[in-house]
Amino acid sequence: MRFILVDKIVELEPGKNIKAVKTLHATEEFFQDHFPSFPVVPGVLLTEMMAQAAGKCLDAERKPRGKAMLVRIKSAGFHDWVPPDQEVIIHAEIKNNQDSYATAECRIETENKTVCKAELFFAFLTYDHFALDYRDEILETYLAIKKESACIQ
Amino acid sequence: MTYEETLAWIADIFEESKENIHPELSRTEIAAWDSLGTLTLLARLDEDLDIRLSEHDMSELKKVQDIIEILKRHNKIMNQ
Numbered sequence: 001m002r003f004i005l006v007d008k009i010v011e012l013e014p015g016k017n018i019k020a021v022k023t024l025h026a027t028e029e030f031f032q033d034h035f036p037s038f039p040v041v042p043g044v045l046l047t048e049m050m051a052q053a054a055g056k057c058l059d060a061e062r063k064p065r066g067k068a069m070l071v072r073i074k075s076a077g078f079h080d081w082v083p084p085d086q087e088v089i090i091h092a093e094i095k096n097n098q099d100s101y102a103t104a105e106c107r108i109e110t111e112n113k114t115v116c117k118a119e120l121f122f123a124f125l126t127y128d129h130f131a132l133d134y135r136d137e138i139l140e141t142y143l144a145i146k147k148e149s150a151c152i153q
Numbered sequence: 154m155t156y157e158e159t160l161a162w163i164a165d166i167f168e169e170s171k172e173n174i175h176p177e178l179s180r181t182e183i184a185a186w187d188s189l190g191t192l193t194l195l196a197r198l199d200e201d202l203d204i205r206l207s208e209h210d211m212s213e214l215k216k217v218q219d220i221i222e223i224l225k226r227h228n229k230i231m232n233q
Contacts, residue, residue, distance in 0.1 A: 072193065096199065096200060098196075099208075121193070121196065123189070
């Protein structure tokens with residue numbers, strides 16, 4: 001599987017909050033093992049969804065500090081199972097946004113029910129660490145659409 | 154915070170037992186006082202005590218006593 005755990009950004013206020021969606025389909029190989037005849041999305045992937053969404057929210061500020069990288073899971077709790085093919089809604093709110101670190105309070109909902117929560121801690125890594133042509137397609141697509149609709153208005 | 158609470162607060166940040174933390178303990182003797190530990194300390198100073206330091210300030214900290222001195226300068230440790 002690719003490690004892109006956000007399908008689409010729905011709402012974004014750079015550096016403040018984000019709402020995004022993701023669906024993991026039943027064809028993903030890991031569902032065979034997690035668990036046989038009881039497939040559910042692993043908690044680590046739910047946590048990564050929240051980290052990627054919060055990271056995009058921070059990266060959207062385009063500050064020279066670099067790309068947000070998850071360095072600590074301060075807390076995480078899983079309240080319900082998420083089955084394959086279930087679209088989840090990922091929310092992240094940035095609570096403390098400094099030059100060298102940031103914290104985010106995140107949650108995932110399915111059908112208006114919170115299935116997990118996490119408090120995440122990020123540091124930043126300058127973009128010279130990444131491939132020169134590295135682009136966050138999901139974030140760039142959202143920002144381009146947003147810019148286009150602002151021009152039309 | 155009392156002095157004892159201060160040591161417990163520092164122990165919590167570096168995931169050490171309170172008994173292991175004393176003023177002369179150096180940065181190199183605390184396993185979790187690495188780059189992540191430094192950022193965690195920076196964040197906890199801000200979030201718990203409203204003390205904002207730069208990364209440069211943080212790089213000057215060499216032992217537990219240096220953290221205690223910062224808290225004293227900001228009047229965060231009660232006199233016994």
